[in-house]
Amino acid sequence: xxxxxxxxxxxxxxxxxxxxxxxxxxxxxxxxxxxxxxxxxxxxxxxxxxxxxxxxxxxxxxxxxxxxxxxxxxxxxxxxxxxxxxxxxxxxxxxxxxxxxxxxxxxxxxxxxxxxxxxxxxxxxxxxxxxxxxxxxxxxxxxxxxxxxxxxxxxxxxxxxxxxxxxxxxxxxxxxxxxxxxxxxxxxxxxxxxxxxxxxxxxxxxxxxxxxxxxxxxxxxxxxxxxxxxxxxxxxxxxxxxxxxxxxxxxxxxxxxxxxxxxxxxxxxxxxxxxxxxxxxxxxxxxxxxxxxxxxxxxxxxxxxxxxxx
Numbered sequence: 001x002x003x004x005x006x007x008x009x010x011x012x013x014x015x016x017x018x019x020x021x022x023x024x025x026x027x028x029x030x031x032x033x034x035x036x037x038x039x040x041x042x043x044x045x046x047x048x049x050x051x052x053x054x055x056x057x058x059x060x061x062x063x064x065x066x067x068x069x070x071x072x073x074x075x076x077x078x079x080x081x082x083x084x085x086x087x088x089x090x091x092x093x094x095x096x097x098x099x100x101x102x103x104x105x106x107x108x109x110x111x112x113x114x115x116x117x118x119x120x121x122x123x124x125x126x127x128x129x130x131x132x133x134x135x136x137x138x139x140x141x142x143x144x145x146x147x148x149x150x151x152x153x154x155x156x157x158x159x160x161x162x163x164x165x166x167x168x169x170x171x172x173x174x175x176x177x178x179x180x181x182x183x184x185x186x187x188x189x190x191x192x193x194x195x196x197x198x199x200x201x202x203x204x205x206x207x208x209x210x211x212x213x214x215x216x217x218x219x220x221x222x223x224x225x226x227x228x229x230x231x232x233x234x235x236x237x238x239x240x241x242x243x244x245x246x247x248x249x250x251x252x253x254x255x256x257x258x259x260x261x262x263x264x265x266x267x268x269x270x271x272x273x274x275x276x277x278x279x280x281x282x283x284x285x286x287x288x289x290x291x292x293x294x295x296x297x298x299x300x301x302x303x304x305x306x307x308x309x310x
Contacts, residue, residue, distance in 0.1 A: 022133065027137055028140070036058075038263070081129075138275040145271050146160050152264065188218070249262065
């Protein structure tokens with residue numbers, strides 16, 4: 001993983017810094033709408049508000065939302081363009097390396113090169129576009145939202161934190177199995193493609209069909225691991241939501257909290273599920289792309305340096 005990230009930084013460091021700054025700004029704004037929501041609910045329930053104050057809070061909430069959406073648009077476009085630049089660079093480097101070593105006995109076969117250029121390079125390049133900004137934004141959002149809930153009602157903040165930690169542990173455990181299956185699947189697909197391009201179809205049909213069956217089996221097992229993990233994560237989210245509602249409702253009945261805080265805490269849980277889900281997906285992509293990076297790196301040759309991304 002360190003080798004992958006060091007290469008990403010060497011190729012795209014200056015542009016990644018811009019994306020990281022945008023991610024920090026987005027994360028800093030994550031809890032602001034919840035604060036406006038809390039103020040509006042409390043103002044309506046305790047009867048201390050008026051129309052001017054309601055409109056002012058509504059306008060403030062909408063302004064923060066629009067600003068956050070605008071920053072996300074810029075971040076998404078910038079990371080997408082950066083990813084496309086990296087895809088182009090990887091493809092050029094693969095083609096150049098294959099051309100330079102075409103005369104060698106163990107040169108890269110046409111089938112493997114085709115698979116690497118068409119699919120593997122695109123997946124890895126797309127990941128690199130958000131390699132730094134995505135985790136910064138999502139982790140920052142989690143910290144911002146959990147911090148807001150904890151500041152307003154510490155008990156509810158602990159429930160929110162307790163929802164995130166088990167999800168991270170589950171993903172760390174299950175992703176190892178998924179990585180192994182992905183690596184075997186990629187190697188099998190490369191081998192099947194090599195057979196198709198190197199021999200007459202009639203001679204390799206049975207062997208390639210067997211490879212297709214193996215790839216199918218790998219995908220089945222990957223689905224089992226991913227869907228089982230998703231089931232456990234969704235269960236934890238459901239338990240946390242019920243716990244916040246029950247605990248928060250009890251605190252309101254006891255006069256130790258207010259309705260606005262409870263509503264904001266429930267909304268915050270919804271906000272937490274998004275970043276948590278994205279972070280889990282990102283970690284899966286990171287793990288899978290680390291495997292694919294090692295496989296692509298083996299095609300380029302250990303002594304070569306990748307050219308910088310424009």
